[in-house]
Amino acid sequence: MFLKQTVPSFLIFLAVMLWTSVASAQWLSDEQAIMGTSVRVEVWSDNKTKGQQVITKVMAEMRRIDRLMSPFKTDSELTKINNLAGSQPVKIGQELMNLIDKSLSISKKTKGAFDITFASAGFMYDFRQKKHPSQASLKKVLPSINYRHIQLNRKKQTIFFKNKGVKIDLGGIAKGYAVDLGIAILKKNNIQHGIVTAGGDSRILGDRKGRPWFVGIRDPRNRQGLVAKLPMRDEAISTSGDYERFFEENGVRYHHIISPKTGKSVDYMRSATVLGPDATTTDALSTSVFVLGARKGLTLINNMPGFEAVIINKQGTMLYSNGFENLAPATN
Numbered sequence: 001m002f003l004k005q006t007v008p009s010f011l012i013f014l015a016v017m018l019w020t021s022v023a024s025a026q027w028l029s030d031e032q033a034i035m036g037t038s039v040r041v042e043v044w045s046d047n048k049t050k051g052q053q054v055i056t057k058v059m060a061e062m063r064r065i066d067r068l069m070s071p072f073k074t075d076s077e078l079t080k081i082n083n084l085a086g087s088q089p090v091k092i093g094q095e096l097m098n099l100i101d102k103s104l105s106i107s108k109k110t111k112g113a114f115d116i117t118f119a120s121a122g123f124m125y126d127f128r129q130k131k132h133p134s135q136a137s138l139k140k141v142l143p144s145i146n147y148r149h150i151q152l153n154r155k156k157q158t159i160f161f162k163n164k165g166v167k168i169d170l171g172g173i174a175k176g177y178a179v180d181l182g183i184a185i186l187k188k189n190n191i192q193h194g195i196v197t198a199g200g201d202s203r204i205l206g207d208r209k210g211r212p213w214f215v216g217i218r219d220p221r222n223r224q225g226l227v228a229k230l231p232m233r234d235e236a237i238s239t240s241g242d243y244e245r246f247f248e249e250n251g252v253r254y255h256h257i258i259s260p261k262t263g264k265s266v267d268y269m270r271s272a273t274v275l276g277p278d279a280t281t282t283d284a285l286s287t288s289v290f291v292l293g294a295r296k297g298l299t300l301i302n303n304m305p306g307f308e309a310v311i312i313n314k315q316g317t318m319l320y321s322n323g324f325e326n327l328a329p330a331t332n
């Protein structure tokens with residue numbers, strides 16, 4: 001008698017619990033302007049309040065990275081380094097030390113195509129004000145563009161620039177790094193499906209509940225159009241393009257991806273997309289492949305297991321790495 005009555009009520013209780021948790025599970029998202037770009041977080045959560053709190057935490061983390069690494073904020077650690085490291089070793093926090101170290105290893109891997117000292121010339125451009133350096137002023141700063149000028153001292157926790165004119169800018173890697181930190185926060189808070197995007201850098205956690213996420217590669221010459229849609233799960237993707245920050249003058253397109261050899265905007269590419277396990281690396285590699293150009297860029301990626309690339313060259317032709325042999329064109 002006792003069992004007959006309690007077992008069904010227990011089962012009903014379980015069913016109701018299950019139903020309410022499934023019924024309240026949902027996609028939650030938010031988008032905010034941070035780091036000079038648009039940051040978007042979307043998660044699948046069975047608790048609305050908790051899900052929204054996690055998104056807020058990710059946004060706060062993005063703001064922290066911006067405060068630390070922005071070259072425009074006068075009180076950022078990066079600005080302090082740029083002001084002082086040309087004349088003396090400067091104390092540097094562990095996090096910036098690690099990211100600069102990672103940048104240097106990518107510089108070596110890409111034979112200097114990726115080089116955070118591009119900023120020695122980069123600071124003379126202002127894409128909003130349509131400002132670019134003259135040939136003469138470029139010539140003066142070119143010797144300062146060389147990642148080998150950067151000296152990190154792990155023991156003393158300092159950074160020093162061996163050339164006085166050196167400036168650094170982490171714009172080619174910091175957004176991807178921030179995206180990885182965002183994904184780490186999602187994981188720590190038991191989120192199993194989600195996406196964190198900062199401008200051209202995204203990382204996906206899990207799948208989109210039983211199906212892949214589809215991430216579009218934009219048509220560099222048509223704001224609304226896509227050239228491909230890639231199915232993804234548990235992966236990062238970064239795109240560098242000549243259409244994000246640019247202006248044109250006398251038929252020349254001045255944009256934010258700079259060849260460390262010339263100090264000028266790269267003029268032989270429209271976009272470079274790299275896929276891989278983490279966004280810090282795909283971010284730096286998309287900038288690198290853009291600077292290397294199609295042939296050298298694809299050779300680099302084809303020699304890196306776990307990474308793939310899609311390139312759109314100056315002629316508008318799409319080229320891709322070996323893992324993409326069956327890439328289907330986008331239908332819209």
Ligand code: ADP
Pocket residue numbers: 113114115116118169170171172173175199200201238239240241244256257258259260283284286287291
């Ligand atoms: P975004 O997501 O801002 O479009 P990208 O990944 O395309 O960023 O990288 C462009 C940014 O990288 C530039 O705004 C600049 O800060 C930085 N950058 C430009 N040229 C280089 C280079 N040769 N090496 C490293 N960083 C670069």
Ligand code: MG
Pocket residue numbers: 171172173238239240282283284285286287288
């Ligand atoms: Mg990049």
